[in-house]
Amino acid sequence: MKDLHAEIDNNVKHALAEDIGAGDLTASLIPGSKELNASVISREDAVLCGVQWFEACFLALSSETTIHWFAKDGDAVQAGHKLCEIKGQARALLSAERSALNFLQMLSAVATQTKYFVDAINGTQAVIVDTRKTLPGLRLAQKYAVKCGGGMNHRFGLYDGILIKENHIIAAGGIKSALRKAQEIAPPGVFIQIEVESLQELQEALTAGASMVLLDNFTLNQLSDAVALTRQKTCERVTLEASGNITLKNVRQVAETGVDRISIGSLTKNIRAIDLSMRFRESA
Structure with missing residues (x-):
């Protein structure tokens, strides 16, 4: 920090x-x-x-x-x-x-x-992480509070991590080209994560060498399938993060699909x- x-x-x-x-x-x-x-x-x-x-x-x-x-x-x-x-x-x-x-x-x-x-996901392998959906001017303060509550911090801003989202993929010409360009420009120690919205996009990202993937608005069944596909597709460790429409009511089920991280904007926003x-x- x-x-x-x-x-x-x-x-x-x-x-x-x-x-x-x-x-x-x-x-x-x-x-x-x-x-x-x-x-x-x-x-x-x-x-x-x-x-x-x-x-x-x-x-x-x-x-x-x-x-x-x-x-x-x-x-x-x-x-x-x-x-x-x-x-x-x-x-x-x-x-x-x-x-x-x-x-x-x-x-x-x-x-x-x-x-x-x-507490809701205690006993699973998943961890809770925050997002950039913070109060303006109070990002470090809120991310400090997340850690006090037992969560983990995602990137602090646009400067310390690369998260390739849908619009980046479109502008870069696709998942493969976006990942390739990110790997060329990433400073040492900076992680590269790519967001996917379907199992087909996940397979494409894994084929292109993704090591961190954000599974955006996947259903529980899709999350389980994504975990199985990732384990089948590569023997290397790939971090899977679930995000979107996650609440206290369903977060345990999300964690039990086998994902590694669960990012929740409401920790700092709502x-x-x-x-x-x-x-x-x-x-x-």
């Missing part, structure tokens, strides 16, 4: 600028010298994620803020669980509260959703923030 600390600083800088702008008018009601204590409570079962983003929001406004955590990223927390206690300058706590919670709620949601899918509450109290 790229420099996560730099990415966190960048995310937090933009979030605070967006929210505070020229200044927090409401926080100016509070005396500058006043201190507050606060705690964050989870209102539902979840996988915690986003601790570093949360802390960075408060520390960006006051380096004297102290935060004590009772859980860490990747931990399962229960409804009613106290996640952390915070102490610091009142204005800084009040101004950073919304941005900090936004990060913690969103990233915990991604980690929690990922854990649901990971998320519902985890319900967290931040409670303030006077400093002793």
Whole structure:
């Protein structure tokens, strides 16, 4: 993963600028010298994620803020669980509260959703992977959350992997020519994956030497046939990835077809923030 600390600083800088702008008018009601204590409570079962983003929001406004955590990223927390206690300058706590919670709620949601899918396929050979269907500007953050939930990262962008999709195949003149061109231009260590939409296209890709194949919107029967065809066609290891219309209801069946990877865009795209509450109290 790229420099996560730099990415966190960048995310937090933009979030605070967006929210505070020229200044927090409401926080100016509070005396500058006043201190507050606060705690964050989870209102539902979840996988915690986003601790570093949360802390960075408060520390960006006051380096004297102290935060004590009772859980860490990747931990399962229960409804009613106290996640952390915070102490610091009142204005800084009040101004950073919304941005900090936004990060913690969103990233915990991604980690929690990922854990649901990971648990659903437990005992199979398949792994859950993410996609590029992420919130703009928050890709590294969301992909970090996927890993906290037990999933794996696919490529981070268009620069670190080659995924030949339908339109690329058409523009390149077919599966064989697209793969050949990709093999010519791929930098060392960069994977080449090709998307197919039928067993006939899969056979063509295998014949052309594909080592990673994305099976797009295959039925369960087609996935099983694709696994059998691949094992029959080549003695070399070919990674098969299922994608498209995969939910918690059918992901176990998809995994049991024998595919290696299952990519799910909803891990980072269709998320519902985890319900967290931040409670303030006077400093002793």
